[in-house]
Amino acid sequence: MASLPQKRYYRQRAHSNPMADHCFDYPVSPDAMDWSKFYPGEENTPVEFLDVGCGYGGLLTTLSPMFPETRMLGLEIRVKVSDYVMDRIAALRTQNPTQYQNIACLRTNAMKYLPNFFKKGQLKKMFFLYPDPHFKKAKHKWRIVNQCLLAEYAYVLQECGVVYTITDVKDLHEWMVKHFTEHPLFQRIDDHDLKDDPIVEKLYSSTEEGQKVSRNQGEKFVAVFRRTSDPYLR
Incomplete structure (x- = not known):
């Protein structure tokens, strides 16, 4: 029986420059994407949950048995980390x-190629768990949540789709909340309304980064947003 891969053989730098010229294969359009090599069985079932910057795949493996009929995909830009997730899924x-x-899991740059993989309104849920904070002000444009990228997220999310964010960096949390709430197609979901969402509790410790924050007794900041209807189409 295949054993699970060991992380020590897949270690890589924690951060990657999303603006660098990496070599990626990507389809010219979502219709040109062949998903058969990623998912066994029915080929026409679309991906509905997307974990952007999935790290070592902890959220994917946690949610998989919770939503067995839902196809989920993790995007990861780092080579060795994405290799680990692929090998982990194969072993599982x-x-x-x-x-x-x-x-x-798919290795790609979500900041550049998201519309190449997903159709308008295809996704039901997106996850941004412990994204790179890019602390320096000059690198804030590299943050995975910014004004330009929110338009793409709104495009691939269906109306009433949900975006989950969590970080241990308060400044980044406030940055994400600010950008999402200022965008006309997103609305923050009140914390009280999150109590019945079984996914929320999984955000805290399903990932390696979340477990590390817990060991260090760090604080975690969660914010969840709903994709609203287009006010200009009403």
Whole structure:
């Protein structure tokens, strides 16, 4: 039986420059994407959950048995980290033949190629868990949540789709809240209304980064947003 990969063989720098010229394969349009090599079974089932910057795949493996009928995809820009997630999923499928068929990982740059993979209104949920804070002001434009990228997220999310964010950096949390709430197609969901969402509690410790923050007794900041209807189309 296949054993799970060991992270020590896949270690890589924690950060990657999203503006660098990496070599990526990507389809000219979502219709040109062949998902059959990522997911066994029915080829026409679309991806509906997207974990942007999925790290070592902790959220994917946590949500997979919770939503077995939903296809989920993790995007990761770092080579060794994405290799680890792919090998981890392959091993889990071997160990559990009827499980983990609905998750996959793809190495790409979400800041550049998101519309190449996903159609308008395709996604139901997006996740940004412990994204790179890019502390220096000059690098704030590299943050995965910014004014320009929010238009793309709104494009690929269906109306009433949900975006989950969590970070241990208060400044980044406030940055994300500010940008999402100022965008006309997103509205923050009140914390009280999140109590019935089973996904929220999984944001805190399903990832390696979240577990690290817990060990260091750090604070975690959560904000969840809903994709609203287009006010100009009413």
